[in-house]
Amino acid sequence: MNKDNKDNIPWWQSAVFYQIYPKSFQDSNHDGIGDISGIVSRLPYLHQLGIDAIWLSPVYSSPNVDNGYDIDNYYAILAEFGTMADVEQLITKAKSFGIRIIMDLVVNHTSDQHSWFLEAEKGNKKYQDYYIWQKEPPNTLQSFFGGTAWTFNEKQNRYYLHLFSKHQPDLNWENPNMRTEIWEMMRFWIDKGIGGFRLDVIDLIGKQPEKEVLGNGPNLHTYLQEMHREVLKETDLVTIGETGSVTPETAPLYTAPERNELSMVFQFQHMALDEQTGHSKWALKKLSVPELKKVLSKWQTALPENAWNSLFWSNHDQPRILSRWGDLNYPLESGKMLAILLHLMRGTPFIYQGEEIGMTNFPIHSAKQIQDIESLNFYHSQQEAGIAKEKIFEAINTKGRDNARTPMQWDDSLFGGFSTVSPWYPINPNHEQINVEANLNHPNSLFFTYQKLIALRKKYPIIIWGNYELLDTPPTIFAYKRNYEHETWLVCANFSDQKTFYSFSEKPEMTIISNYDATYSTLDQLNLRPYETFVVKLTP
Ligand code: TEU
Ligand code: CA
Numbered sequence: 001m002n003k004d005n006k007d008n009i010p011w012w013q014s015a016v017f018y019q020i021y022p023k024s025f026q027d028s029n030h031d032g033i034g035d036i037s038g039i040v041s042r043l044p045y046l047h048q049l050g051i052d053a054i055w056l057s058p059v060y061s062s063p064n065v066d067n068g069y070d071i072d073n074y075y076a077i078l079a080e081f082g083t084m085a086d087v088e089q090l091i092t093k094a095k096s097f098g099i100r101i102i103m104d105l106v107v108n109h110t111s112d113q114h115s116w117f118l119e120a121e122k123g124n125k126k127y128q129d130y131y132i133w134q135k136e137p138p139n140t141l142q143s144f145f146g147g148t149a150w151t152f153n154e155k156q157n158r159y160y161l162h163l164f165s166k167h168q169p170d171l172n173w174e175n176p177n178m179r180t181e182i183w184e185m186m187r188f189w190i191d192k193g194i195g196g197f198r199l200d201v202i203d204l205i206g207k208q209p210e211k212e213v214l215g216n217g218p219n220l221h222t223y224l225q226e227m228h229r230e231v232l233k234e235t236d237l238v239t240i241g242e243t244g245s246v247t248p249e250t251a252p253l254y255t256a257p258e259r260n261e262l263s264m265v266f267q268f269q270h271m272a273l274d275e276q277t278g279h280s281k282w283a284l285k286k287l288s289v290p291e292l293k294k295v296l297s298k299w300q301t302a303l304p305e306n307a308w309n310s311l312f313w314s315n316h317d318q319p320r321i322l323s324r325w326g327d328l329n330y331p332l333e334s335g336k337m338l339a340i341l342l343h344l345m346r347g348t349p350f351i352y353q354g355e356e357i358g359m360t361n362f363p364i365h366s367a368k369q370i371q372d373i374e375s376l377n378f379y380h381s382q383q384e385a386g387i388a389k390e391k392i393f394e395a396i397n398t399k400g401r402d403n404a405r406t407p408m409q410w411d412d413s414l415f416g417g418f419s420t421v422s423p424w425y426p427i428n429p430n431h432e433q434i435n436v437e438a439n440l441n442h443p444n445s446l447f448f449t450y451q452k453l454i455a456l457r458k459k460y461p462i463i464i465w466g467n468y469e470l471l472d473t474p475p476t477i478f479a480y481k482r483n484y485e486h487e488t489w490l491v492c493a494n495f496s497d498q499k500t501f502y503s504f505s506e507k508p509e510m511t512i513i514s515n516y517d518a519t520y521s522t523l524d525q526l527n528l529r530p531y532e533t534f535v536v537k538l539t540p
Contacts, residue, residue, distance in 0.1 A: 060073060216245055
């Protein structure tokens with residue numbers, strides 16, 4: 001963990017991760033649905049990009065109410081994605097490219113079709129205690145997908161808890177037998193040679209629903225330490241906890257190495273900056289660049305030296321970053337700016353499929369085009385409340401999760417090279433311009449900026465271990481320094497479509513990367529063009 005003793009450095013601190021949403025990555029058997037063999041066929045592409053690990057969103061058997069985040073069998077693969085043999089092949093083939101496979105561990109809840117829940121419904125006492133039941137709802141706790149979190153079960157004549165859809169009953173983590181079954185299941189996957197786990201909503205497992213305590217419950221860290229002891233100890237597996245409730249103050253509880261819990265967490269404070277505080281994610285607000293600087297910088301500096309960060313702009317739950325905080329009038333410039341700003345920070349970067357080629361949101365115009373359960377629930381509840389359709393669509397088009405889930409754009413052909421038949425979700429019409437092939441054909445494309453950023457991280461320890469210092473600059477200039485062993489780099493981005501004048505007193509020695517293909521021999525009297533971004537090594 002100590003940067004002075006590099007032999008002990010965990011592999012994931014110098015790694016770059018790539019998230020695959022299997023349903024939308026590559027179809028190989030002409031049914032319009034992405035699958036595991038499709039991913040295998042694209043490993044050379046990912047190797048060319050240079051990534052070290054793939055976070056694979058769930059591929060387990062599932063009724064697909066929440067696209068695989070509702071698992072009915074942790075030991076089986078969803079037929080439309082392929083077979084267990086396909087997954088084993090993926091793990092082996094990826095390894096031959098130096099890429100590890102990170103499985104999505106969804107254990108806050110199961111599907112209501114999981115045999116445990118079906119047994120519980122039938123009256124099997126052992127499995128009833130795997131879930132959370134109440135005679136009467138003790139409170140008005142809301143599901144993250146809208147509506148009540150307590151649903152009446154006819155067969156059981158009582159209510160069960162579901163923090164997500166009613167088809168995703170929450171597991172009772174207080175039950176030691178249930179936990180033992182989870183540890184066993186994790187070992188099953190570890191034995192297949194995976195590189196680790198991304199842990200879905202793991203901050204919720206210590207919940208006390210009757211007290212409305214959700215994230216960071218009293219036993220949360222006891223369970224994570226048990227997981228470490230039982231499953232992870234003496235392995236080099238990476239664990240990334242999805243923790244919607246985490247703050248810089250609580251993050252070290254998960255990630256300080258001496259706590260023996262997780263490698264890192266996903267925090268969401270920056271993702272909330274275009275939401276009105278205290279409201280749902282749908283209550284829109286314009287991003288303020290100073291706020292973004294403040295939040296990201298706080299995460300860079302407030303953690304103890306040995307507690308690791310993750311870095312991300314996008315995932316399968318978020319709209320496309322280029323549409324969100326980039327500028328579609330300057331897609332290349334703003335896309336590269338966002339990439340450089342994030343990848344020069346301290347922590348492990350995660351790229352979401354398509355981000356590296358500049359994929360954008362997919363505008364929908366009718367309710368029929370909504371696929372995601374969260375958006376569907378929102379649409380119906382807003383309609384019932386009499387909200388105007390345009391308002392509802394505006395929110396869904398801005399923040400809805402379907403935006404990230406349209407098929408990967410490989411080329412300009414009819415179905416984008418994703419499939420030979422009409423895909424399960426329409427491909428974005430802009431795939432004729434925005435696609436992998438076009439990116440690979442242009443040395444100046446966004447793809448090659450991502451490729452270069454990954455290569456730089458492998459080459460320069462300052463990117464991995466350097467200290468971070470935010471610079472006091474005008475509101476829309478996002479500038480910071482990294483310092484490492486007598487070396488200082490300066491990262492500067494004009495986060496605006498306006499030309500901006502600025503002077504740094506520092507002297508550059510060498511330009512590392514820039515988005516206007518420029519070299520910087522002085523930082524005095526800069527006339528920064530829209531989204532102009534550069535990284536320079538300073539003269540000592
Ligand atoms: O997401 C957790 C979560 O909190 C999301 O529901 C989030 O609030 C929402 O997506 C923001 O739009 C995880 C998974 O990443 C997500 O895909 C699942 O739907 C959810 O857990 C339930 O498993
Ligand atoms: Ca398929």
